[in-house]
Amino acid sequence: MVRLLVMGVFFALVTYLLHRRLVRAPGLSRRAALAADLALVGMLLLTLGAAEVGTVLDPAWARPIGYLGWAWLAVVLYLALGLLLIGVGLLIARLTRRVRRRTTDSGIPAPAPSRRGLRIATAVLVVAALGAVGYGTVEANRPHVVTVPVALQDLPDGFEGTRVALITDLHVGPARGADFVQHVVDLVAEQQPDLVVLGGDLADGTVALVGSDLEPLRQLQAPLGVYGVSGNHEYYSDDAESWLDHWETLGVRALRNEHVLLEREGDVLALAGVHDYTATEPHHPDLPAALDGIADGIPVVLAAHQPRHLDEARELGVDLQLSGHTHGGQMWPLRPFVSLANPTVTGLDRFGDTQIYTSQGTGAWGPPVRVGTPPEISILELTAAN
Secondary structure, X not given: OHHHHHHHHHHHHHHHHHHHHHHHOOOOOHXXXXXXXXXXXXXXXXXXXXXXXXXOEOHHHHHHHHHHHHHHHHHHHHHHHHHHHHHHHHHHHHHHHHHHHHHOOOOOOOOOOOHHHHHHHHHHHHHHHHHHHHHHHHHHOOOEEEEEEEEEOOOOHHHOOOEEEEEOOOOEOOOOOHHHHHHHHHHHHHHOOOEEEEOOOOEOOOHHHHHHHHHHHHHOOOOOOEEEOOOXXXXXXXXXXXXXXXXXXXXXXXXXXXXXXXXXXXXXXXXXXXXXOOOOOOOOOOHHHHHOOOOOOOOEEEXXXXXXXXXXXXXXXXXXXXXXXXXXXXEOOOHHHHHOOOOOOOEEEEEOOEEEEEOOOOOOOOOOOOEOOOOEEEXXXXXXXX
C-alpha cells in the first residue's frame, strides 16, 4: 500500500508537469485542453494499475492494463527529453533577444517567440514520442538470433563447436505472456543448441499469477541439458526459491551456487551457476561454493545474471561468464547510465583470462519497448583458442 501511494504521488507530479508543459504552455483551446488532460489522467491510472499486474491483478485479464501503462512510461521518457530540448531552445532564444536588445540602436525589443511556434513544437514532440515508442514496441516483439564464436583456452576436443543458447530477461507477466515465451522457444529450437542456459529475470510477478506464462519452457531440449540461474527480479515479487522450484517442474535445472559436469565424447566441461548478485541470505551468491570440487584443467563456464560477478569470477579462474541484466540499456539514450553500474553492457568482452558475454536480453522490463537495443537470443559457439 505504501509503495502504491508513493508511486501515486510521484506519477501525479509527473502528470501535473506534463499538463503544464504540454497543455497550459502552448495555450490549447478549452476543448483540446480538456481532452489532453483526460488522456493524461487516464494514462496515470493505467500506470498505477500496471504496477500491480502480476502481483495483485491477474494478467489473464489485466495484461492490457500492464501493457499500456508500462508503455506510457516510455512515452513519458521521450516527452521529458523533448521538453528539455524545447526548454533549451527557448532559453537560447531569450538570451539572443537580450543580446539584440542591448546592441540595437532602435530601442525596439526583438519579437518574442509566438505561442503558435510553441504549439507546433509541442505537437511535433508528441508525435515523435509516440512514434518512437510505437517503433520500440514492434522492435521489442521481434527477438533475433545472435551467433557469437567464443574461443576458449584448453577447450576439450569433445566440446569443439558446442552451441550454447543463452536466454535472459524474458520479464513475462505484466506486459507479455505465454505467446511471447512460445515464440522464443520456437526460435531456440530452430537453432538446435547443445546446451541451453536461462540467465534469470524470467518473470515479473508471483508464481501463482505468472507461473503459467513460462509453461512453453517445458519444450526446451538440448543434449547437454537446460539450466538456469536466478536474477534479481525473481526476488522482487515472490520467494526466489519458489520460482526456482517452479522452473524445475518445467525441466529447467536451477543452479543454486553449484556446478554440474557436462560430458561430451569423453571430455568434461564444468557449468556453474550462482544466485543473483544482489540476493540476500539465505540466497546470497557464493561463487567459491559453486566452483568447489572442480578439478584443475577443466574449463569453467559460469552462469551469473549480473555482469558484476566478473571481478570474482576472474580471480577464481572462470573461463567464460554468461550474463544478462543490462538489457543493453533497452531504450536509447539510457545505455551510458547502465554502463555506470556494470563492467560491461553488451556483447563479448575479455578481462584478463576471463571472457564474459552479456546478452541484451530477450524481453523487456517495464515498458515493452526497445529503442536501439533489439532483443536477442544468443547462440555462443565454443571453439578452442589457437
